[in-house]
Amino acid sequence: MNPQLLNELVTFKMPFGKYKDKIICDLPESYLIWFNNQGLPPGKLGELIGTMYEIRLNGLEYLLKPLRTR
Structure with a gap:
């Protein structure tokens, strides 16, 4: 797993939609499932x-906990 990618999960904000400005790791599971089923955005x-x-x-959310406390 790319460490930079993990850091971005706890800092990158959703740029649009219902959860605009919410950090990616804080998006609800139902929203992640919806995107997975509908097709992920490019890039x-x-x-x-x-x-x-x-x-x-x-069930690997524990990998992000140390990154969130920085």
């Missing part, structure tokens, strides 16, 4: 949402 945002979906799916 960095899609990569981050897809990664966060996989982290939640596999």
